Amino acid sequence: MNRCLKCNVEIGDDTGICPLCRCVLLRDKDLKTQMKYPAVGQKKERMKYAVRVYVFAAILGFVVLCIINYMSGAAVRWDLLTGGVLVYGYLTLQLSFLNQNGYRFTMFWQTLGAMALVIFIDGILGFQGWSLNYVLPAGLVLLDIAVGVLMAVNSRNWQSYIPVEIVMIVLSLIPLFLHHIHVTDQWYPAIGCFGISIFLFLGTVILGGKRAVTELKRRFHV
Template sequence: MESIMTKCMKCGVYIADNTDKCPLCQQVVAPVELSSDNHQGTEWVFEQHNDVPDKCVNDTDSAAKRADSTASHDNGTRYPDVKGASRKYRLLENIILFLSIVGQIVLTTVDYMTDNEINWSFIVLLVVIYANVTLRLAIVGRNGYIFKIVSTFVFTVLFLEGIDLLTGASGWALTFVFPSAILAMVLATIILMIVNIRNWQSYMMMQLFLVLMSVIAMILVAVKIIWFPYLAMGAMGASLFLFLGTLIIGDKRARTELKRRFHI
């Protein structure tokens, strides 16, 4: 007998409830069809309950599913301890944040007392903010790797734009870095789709994000903020062709993914 469930590709667990995200890592889950033969006694599924948030249960033993959930959660043998790594580095994050604040105060004081033409302490401030945000979101954060890649892209562009503004506002960050970052993201998306070819459709939202960023780049070209248009045009073409190619070649599977993401 076959049943339709969802599976988290990151944690490797099946979820019995009608939910879009894994209760462990919050990553979007994918629908799968299971028969009683191919997961009997070996796979574990999650069910959400109003009284107890997370229940780890065996699909073949409904009578003992709640009695075993607490013990399995404690000893970590039933499903991955996703929060363990975050707890391990939490203290290190706070120490780095504290040292960053103290160091920034000292450097700002020195910058003020020396009275330079360029307030270099603001550049250091941007570096400190970028380093702490990258550490918390992209390295030790609990979000999926797609979110980490996108957030790193956004903060890197913002960081370099801030450096550009503080060093004369010549526009090199938006003109060269922004479209180059889009092209790099397009290449990274293609590589990720090849590596994770069984779940290639999960990268369609990243493709839409790149198309949106390319449209913004072309708008900046139209208003003369980006004064070298060819990189922006290349980024627009690459991101648009990648999305259209995935949508057309992926056919029904690609359309189903978009409908699921946008709840159409």
């Protein structure tokens, strides 16, 4: 017996075309095989639609908050603060629902997004400098710790995290640069952040031995 998925009718003979809509019929055994697999495409489309609904609601809400903030004459731009949170929410949805690059990519960019949000909040509140002095180095240290934990958990493929460690060393130069140009006035968080990134990388190379050296040669063709 064949079935038409469009008309939802069963055809008793062996014909392959639905007499109602002229679509190709699906055999019962093929239908059973098809039902074993989840409708991944439909689920992804629903996620995309949910993200679009969020974007529309976020834009509408932000415009309303801007109007309220302007009419109330508030000293603090809390509408911009809310807008920053909404943008971070959109980043979270994109990384959680629509991202296909794996958990490392998600963890990395979501942490950087959180640090950017905190710096933005500091700027809106008059920029006291606490975000760049403390939050930025602390966030990078947390990323270093997360990389170390993931390497320990994924011990069979720990060498794949070496490029991430190199990226962390480059990022840890940012607090040092900000202190050098006198944007920040606290040097010990910047030095500590850079030192931890260097320590993690050197520890990986020294303890990893030949596997670490081989991974570096493979990645950078040296």
